[in-house]
Amino acid sequence: MPYQNNITQLFNIQYPIIQAGMIWASGWRLAAAVSNAGGLGLIGAGSMYPDVLKEHIQKCKAATNKPFGVNIPLLYPDIDKHIQTIIDEKVPIVFTSAGNPKVWTKTLQDKGIVVVHVVSSSLFAQKAEAAGCNAVVAEGFEAGGHNGREETTTMVLIPQVRDAVKTPVIAAGGIATGKQMLAAMVLGANGVQIGSRFICTPEASSHQNFKDAIMQSKEGDTMLSMKKTVPVRLLKNDFYNTIKTAENNGASEEQLKEILGRGRAKKGMFEGDLDEGELEVGQVSSMIKEMKPAVAIVQEIWNEFEEEKSRVSEL
Amino acid sequence: MPYQNNITQLFNIQYPIIQAGMIWASGWRLAAAVSNAGGLGLIGAGSMYPDVLKEHIQKCKAATNKPFGVNIPLLYPDIDKHIQTIIDEKVPIVFTSAGNPKVWTKTLQDKGIVVVHVVSSSLFAQKAEAAGCNAVVAEGFEAGGHNGREETTTMVLIPQVRDAVKTPVIAAGGIATGKQMLAAMVLGANGVQIGSRFICTPEASSHQNFKDAIMQSKEGDTMLSMKKTVPVRLLKNDFYNTIKTAENNGASEEQLKEILGRGRAKKGMFEGDLDEGELEVGQVSSMIKEMKPAVAIVQEIWNEFEEEKSRVSEL
Numbered sequence: 001m002p003y004q005n006n007i008t009q010l011f012n013i014q015y016p017i018i019q020a021g022m023i024w025a026s027g028w029r030l031a032a033a034v035s036n037a038g039g040l041g042l043i044g045a046g047s048m049y050p051d052v053l054k055e056h057i058q059k060c061k062a063a064t065n066k067p068f069g070v071n072i073p074l075l076y077p078d079i080d081k082h083i084q085t086i087i088d089e090k091v092p093i094v095f096t097s098a099g100n101p102k103v104w105t106k107t108l109q110d111k112g113i114v115v116v117h118v119v120s121s122s123l124f125a126q127k128a129e130a131a132g133c134n135a136v137v138a139e140g141f142e143a144g145g146h147n148g149r150e151e152t153t154t155m156v157l158i159p160q161v162r163d164a165v166k167t168p169v170i171a172a173g174g175i176a177t178g179k180q181m182l183a184a185m186v187l188g189a190n191g192v193q194i195g196s197r198f199i200c201t202p203e204a205s206s207h208q209n210f211k212d213a214i215m216q217s218k219e220g221d222t223m224l225s226m227k228k229t230v231p232v233r234l235l236k237n238d239f240y241n242t243i244k245t246a247e248n249n250g251a252s253e254e255q256l257k258e259i260l261g262r263g264r265a266k267k268g269m270f271e272g273d274l275d276e277g278e279l280e281v282g283q284v285s286s287m288i289k290e291m292k293p294a295v296a297i298v299q300e301i302w303n304e305f306e307e308e309k310s311r312v313s314e315l
Numbered sequence: 316m317p318y319q320n321n322i323t324q325l326f327n328i329q330y331p332i333i334q335a336g337m338i339w340a341s342g343w344r345l346a347a348a349v350s351n352a353g354g355l356g357l358i359g360a361g362s363m364y365p366d367v368l369k370e371h372i373q374k375c376k377a378a379t380n381k382p383f384g385v386n387i388p389l390l391y392p393d394i395d396k397h398i399q400t401i402i403d404e405k406v407p408i409v410f411t412s413a414g415n416p417k418v419w420t421k422t423l424q425d426k427g428i429v430v431v432h433v434v435s436s437s438l439f440a441q442k443a444e445a446a447g448c449n450a451v452v453a454e455g456f457e458a459g460g461h462n463g464r465e466e467t468t469t470m471v472l473i474p475q476v477r478d479a480v481k482t483p484v485i486a487a488g489g490i491a492t493g494k495q496m497l498a499a500m501v502l503g504a505n506g507v508q509i510g511s512r513f514i515c516t517p518e519a520s521s522h523q524n525f526k527d528a529i530m531q532s533k534e535g536d537t538m539l540s541m542k543k544t545v546p547v548r549l550l551k552n553d554f555y556n557t558i559k560t561a562e563n564n565g566a567s568e569e570q571l572k573e574i575l576g577r578g579r580a581k582k583g584m585f586e587g588d589l590d591e592g593e594l595e596v597g598q599v600s601s602m603i604k605e606m607k608p609a610v611a612i613v614q615e616i617w618n619e620f621e622e623e624k625s626r627v628s629e630l
Contacts (some may be wrong), residue, residue, distance in 0.1 A: 121534050121535065122534055123534070140468065140470070141456065141457075141468060142456075142467075142468045142470060142471050149535070150534055150535030151535075151538065151539070151598075152457075152534055152535065152598060153455065153456060153457040153468040153469065153470065153488075153489055153598060154468065154470045155455070155457060155468065155469045155470050155488070155489035155490070155495060155498065155499075156457050156489045156598040156599055156601075156602070157534075159492065159494060159495065159602065160534060160601065160602060173468075173470070174468055174470035174471045175470070177474065179474060179501055179502055179503065180470060180474065180502065182501050182627075182630070183470065183498035183499075183501045183502050184470075184498075185630045186494055186497050186498045186501060186623060186627065186630070187494055187495065187498050188494065219436050219437055219438070219465055219467055219472075219475060220436065220464070220465030220466075220467065223466065224466070228563070248543070248565060249565045250563060250564045250565025250566075251565075283466075283467060283468060283471040284471055286471075286475065287471070287474065287475060308501060309627055309628065309630060312497075312501065312624055312627040313624065315320075315497070315500045315501070315624060
């Protein structure tokens with residue numbers, strides 16, 4: 001009997017393993033590879049112009065006949081164009097984040113699209129459920145990139161979100177192995193969203209310098225930064241240190257935005273400037289030691305999950 | 316067959332559930348109640364004068380014939396007096412924290428005392444193992460009170476500490492239920508240390524105002540604070556806000572220490588001043604809704620742990 005639960009059924013996939021939509025990392029190659037491996041691949045639309053997104057969706061459809069999705073930050077300036085592209089191209093699944101799920105959920109669902117919203121608290125999970133979302137991703141403090149203000153960790157967040165909503169819950173933040181996946185499921189999740197681990201794949205469009213920096217990183221090398229603007233978890237580098245010094249000296253939101261400027265994320269993660277670029281990655285960075293094809297990662301996580309499940313009686 | 320693993324054997328206890336030594340909370344009443352319930356109770360010596368500690372140890376011995384322990388922060392000014400009291404009173408188990416485990420471990424072990432050190436990273440775990448400690452507590456970012464600088468969460472910390480050392484590993488931070496206990500064990504822990512949940516017991520010596528504040532708290536109501544001095548997780552209140560404002564304006568370590576002053580922890584947690592006192596508690600605070608005797612907490616956590624274990628095959 002193939003594995004089934006409410007997440008595999010919702011997305012019509014083999015394993016409840018979702019690859020997070022990540023800017024400058026998850027284009028069509030990574031998304032298609034994860035979907036072909038039996039998980040759910042997501043194209044990260046946050047770093048794409050509307051015509052670039054269209055191209056990635058079309059290439060993804062050509063590269064897999066399995067379900068895949070697109071992640072859109074709802075604060076994206078040209079959001080209506082992204083939404084139209086997704087509808088025109090009949091993308092089956094959309095993950096939304098960073099914004100109000102009320103605005104677009106129904107529009108998308110009316111076209112038969114499954115909508116999942118990313119939240120960082122039980123309160124936001126309830127709002128997503130009230131907006132009609134088909135599931136929520138509950139993302140803990142340890143996750144890479146943009147992050148909630150309450151800093152609730154996956155261990156504490158998942159049981160509370162589980163109790164707060166009836167929709168399926170996907171855990172994110174701090175998950176890169178089958179053991180961590182099983183821990184998240186024990187806490188009440190129905191599936192997991194994994195970001196950082198999938199950056200160190202040949203299929204991720206991230207610059208090799210960034211992939212290497214992740215594989216060389218150690219515990220404590222990522223930190224939640226820029227809390228006066230939008231909190232973001234970054235790998236420590238010169239840019240991070242500049243921000244931290246400014247913060248320690250009481251820099252205002254405006255001053256931090258000025259230091260940030262524009263294009264830092266692209267510069268770091270896509271162009272490989274490890275000093276001045278913004279390097280978004282989760283705390284699990286220190287657990288990632290080698291490059292692997294996405295299919296091998298999905299299979300290893302799933303095998304470890306099943307193996308650990310069978311050994312729980314020994315605990 | 317009664318449950319056994321390397322932690323129950325090390326401490327000669329029934330369940331691998333340790334009640335954290337907490338200042339102004341865990342005196343002899345709480346420690347004895349937890350030990351009598353089959354866990355391991357710890358007297359928190361960090362807020363006690365040497366003669367007060369002696370009295371608590373003697374009362375604890377009178378109240379239980381089960382093993383119990385004492386937690387000492389190694390930076391305690393009169394540490395040598397505490398160590399002498401522990402040796403004189405033949406306390407069987409000592410948990411040390413906040414300092415170098417090399418200094419006292421052998422002295423205590425030569426008297427037949429089991430020594431466990433609290434760490435916040437794999438590197439510190441390796442140092443504790445090299446110092447000869449019998450086990451380590453690996454404590455994540457979500458834990459209450461004093462906390463590591465790297466901010467690694469339990470989900471990410473435990474698997475890495477597990478791989479880094481051979482000694483038994485006790486997980487701490489974000490654990491208040493049997494599900495969270497099982498998640499921690501799946502991640503590689505051999506036991507759990509639980510703090511905050513045991514504050515809301517009749518046996519804890521904390522002020523009722525503080526217990527009530529925990530039971531009324533919501534997600535996001537605790538935050539890691541005072542990172543320029545010694546990071547500490549606090550329940551938000553007027554004092555926390557004063558510190559936060561000062562930090563946002565670039566206050567120096569000296570300025571923060573001046574605002575902190577002396578006696579804030581006692582004022583908040585023991586005397587019940589919810590506005591101006593320091594209220595140390597973990598992120599699980601928002602999951603604690605009612606007072607219960609310590610024995611009921613131990614039993615509930617253990618029962619849920621066993622029940623969830625038996626249901627893992629359904630995940």
